[in-house]
Amino acid sequence: MLFLSSFDKQALLYIMILNLFKFIINLIYEILIKMVGNKREKNGTQHQLALILGINYSPKLFTKLQNTSSNFKQNNFQSHKLWSQQKEKNQFYVVSCPFLTLTDTIDEREKCIREYQKFFKREALLKSQIKCLYIVTEYERTDIIKANLLSCIKWFHQYKDLITIVITSFEKADDQSKSSSELYSSLSIFAPADKRIILVNNNKDSQHLNQQFLNAAQEVSKKGEFHPRNTIFEEYDQQEGNRIMQQLQLSIRKERI
Known part of the structure; x- marks a missing residue:
């Protein structure tokens, strides 16, 4: 039998209280976010999101869209309402997403997935609609561009109709007219x-x-709307997992009988 000292018991109690506090805070946060989402849905003012996704593009892209010198934080999701929109209820927001480090180490991959899962969950509570996926990469040789794009697109292949290609640093092309035709x-x-297909160079104004x-x-x-279900970003449903385990256990019992 394992005996705990008085100090260990106090430490364990402290951890339990801390976890309970975190759970309550997260629950309150989700309730508030959901209230905002329900209000937006009722008023028909859900945000339409266009995600900037990639593995190696320059942070200057988002800064240029904002027309501001604000810092780019790679590990955060930053949004900016696109200009020149008519006075419609549903406004498009472009979202700069963290790099898709899904082919790095297992730890980096899991960290990236969790980060995106939190984002998708929050936006689902806010009733946001993800309507466009900008897949971005730097200008390189065509074969490298294709490889970089494919490394991202493969995670969203069932939503290929929502994809727009963005090539940054296009000023590197020696002959932009010829290169643009080849890229198209x-x-x-x-x-x-x-x-x-959007080609971006430093001379293009915001x-x-x-x-x-x-x-x-x-x-x-x-063409539709992106949902994380049936993708690598789908959150594991504990209830569904329990149901599958119960079915598996029943099948095993029947075989034994």
């Missing part, structure tokens, strides 16, 4: 329409860039 042709396997992002988001938003 080569990347058509990922995004068939020119409007769904207003023009916002308009391009908005046009692309509006174009693909007609």
